[in-house]
Amino acid sequence: MGSGKTTSFDIAKRAGVSQATVSRALRNSPLVNPETREKVQRIAREMNYRVDRSAAGLRSQRSNTIALLFFEDPTSDDSQINPFFLTLLGHITRYATRQSYDVLVSFQQLSDDWLNEYVVSNRADGIILLGYGDYGRISDKLQRLREEGLPFTIWGATVPELEGHAIGCDNPRGGELATRHLLGIGRRRVAYIGSASDDAPEFKLRYQGYCRALEKAAIEPDPQLLMQTDNLELSAYDATQKLLDSGVEFDAIFAASDLIAFGVIKCLKKNNIAIPDQVSLVGFDDLPAATYFSPALTTVRQDTRLAAHALMGNLLKMIEGEDVTSPRIPISMVVRGSCGGRQG
Amino acid sequence: MGSGKTTSFDIAKRAGVSQATVSRALRNSPLVNPETREKVQRIAREMNYRVDRSAAGLRSQRSNTIALLFFEDPTSDDSQINPFFLTLLGHITRYATRQSYDVLVSFQQLSDDWLNEYVVSNRADGIILLGYGDYGRISDKLQRLREEGLPFTIWGATVPELEGHAIGCDNPRGGELATRHLLGIGRRRVAYIGSASDDAPEFKLRYQGYCRALEKAAIEPDPQLLMQTDNLELSAYDATQKLLDSGVEFDAIFAASDLIAFGVIKCLKKNNIAIPDQVSLVGFDDLPAATYFSPALTTVRQDTRLAAHALMGNLLKMIEGEDVTSPRIPISMVVRGSCGGRQG
DNA sequence: CTGAAAGCGCTTACAG
DNA sequence: CTGAAAGCGCTTACAG
The missing domain is CATH 3.40.50.2300 (Response regulator)
Structure with missing residues (x-):
């Protein structure tokens, strides 16, 4: 047995072939005779042999x-x-x-x-x-x-x-779909909570989709209904509170992500504002937790x-x-x- | 420049030392002179050199x-x-x-x-x-x-x-704490939903803790209040429905995990059973989503x-x-x- | 289809 | 404190 670890040389000796053939056989090379391949693979299995990833990686310059x-x-x-x-x-x-x-x-x-x-x-x-x-x-x-x-x-x-x-x-389309849905159920004052800056391109695109849906419905996007926040539940909670405190009227919110929507829900509940009776809400992502709230969150799913x-x-x-x-x-x-x- | 990748030999040449010294210097070996070390590390940085992990792993027989x-x-x-x-x-x-x-x-x-x-x-x-x-x-x-x-x-x-x-x-203690909490607020018919078999030792231990708390309160664990389920929201939903259908009375549930508790909540809501007015509930794990439900879930937190x-x-x-x-x-x-x- | 040989880029005794 | 040398265990031209 010896004390060292099993190498391809050990397999080679046992199989009566060269070490190079063992290497080829184990990698299912078409160069090797099927019978030889079977034999080598069987012996490798019996000896519990595994190709050393470091050695293979060094030689092939591939880490896989x-x-x-x-x-x-x-x-x-x-x-x-x-x-x-x-x-x-x-x-x-x-x-x-x-x-x-x-x-x-x-x-x-x-x-x-x-x-x-x-x-x-x-x-x-x-x-x-x-x-x-x-x-x-x-x-x-x-x-x-x-x-x-x-x-x-x-x-x-x-x-x-x-x-x-x-x-x-397709973030713009996602933003547009979400907003169109809110307009479709009769909402007119739709707030956007999330980032709309260049720092977060995907969120900015969602915001642009939101604007497009509004414009298609002949509604001018109201800058007072844009509350910027980063993508954290707590920040979203604060942003929602700020929107509430501003006194601006709104009957719907498009949250740029589900995480943001979760913060929105918590804040609205805290302020005893009923979802969806007073405010309708749409999120983005369809996280598993979207179904944990009452009512469950309407959202845009990404595959x-x-x-x-x-x-x-x-x-x-x-x-x-x-x-x-x-x-x-x-x-x-x-x-x-x-x-x-x-x-x- | 050459076409190949930068190796420790390239660093050695530039630093005017041997390749072995480069290796030592980069690994902060105490064997190497501090000034030499600094010089080698500076040059390595300048040349954007990284130790090849495969080579290092092969030689040292450590993958890190x-x-x-x-x-x-x-x-x-x-x-x-x-x-x-x-x-x-x-x-x-x-x-x-x-x-x-x-x-x-x-x-x-x-x-x-x-x-x-x-x-x-x-x-x-x-x-x-x-x-x-x-x-x-x-x-x-x-x-x-x-x-x-x-x-x-x-x-x-x-x-x-x-x-x-x-x-x-300490799973038994967790189970005991959760159950004791339910008894402490006056509940007497506490159901356990989760596994209690050898296949899932940690859940079995939580169940044993549950039994211990009951026994300390001079309450005989009722086998009718044990609903076995695996650790999935959907399975827990079904198990809860089964408990409901059985007609057995209960005023509290200890769910063996938060995931199970989530399924329990959904099922109780579906059946218009009020939490906590009709049924009190405790979970286990303190997942972030535990705060998403109304009311939020009381649970056992693991660090x-x-x-x-x-x-x-x-x-x-x-x-x-x-x-x-x-x-x-x-x-x-x-x-x-x-x-x-x-x-x- | 197979084998002998080279060499990937390091780390680590060994010697000084 | 430093260097020359060996060798980790593979893959892959190269030759047959």
């Missing part, structure tokens, strides 16, 4: 690993990850496993040097970036990554500069499974050196009780 | 990576991961980063061969197992891992056979940060060959509106 980086808002405490990205994590990981890729997970600050940290060190063949962040601050980095040809995809607004890299849903597959699919193509384009991830309205109207 | 394996219930669809473990994921990942470890995430079936897959292949130096599973089916595997000396920790009941490996909270640190801390000790013991993770009651009584 992708890094999944979550951007953290430094303002949020460290306990909560945005549930939307967590759903993505599940789909991405399963998809990766099916493609024989490992997934490395890490939380990063926007300012960190993840650019080199992962790909240059051969820890990962490519990276997926997740998180609503201050895009302005990372766009330089993304351009550099792009120029250096490092494979990466990112969840966000599908801007032309990041064609193929950026994957997102997270397709999103995950696009993020991984494009990344793997880039790793293979293929060309990619940015798909638009489908969205759909999920009507529950928080709007009232036709659905009661 | 831990694998985080989630057991999936094959019955659940692939979208939802138990939020409790997701919280653990966050804490574990951050802790690992601070210790310069990478975290590999994967979803596994209980039956998979993760035993060899990760550690033997040198993909990870140790593994953390997460998931309420059918312990009976993996206890053999865990014993084998243990005998082979492969480093692993697991979230679960702290049984003597897995001393040091298993990390869990997930300490849990994560214990899982990682013990694992790292095992990797270093040190001895470990299983700590008990602290719990506490979080009283919200779902019980009524003193807190209203």
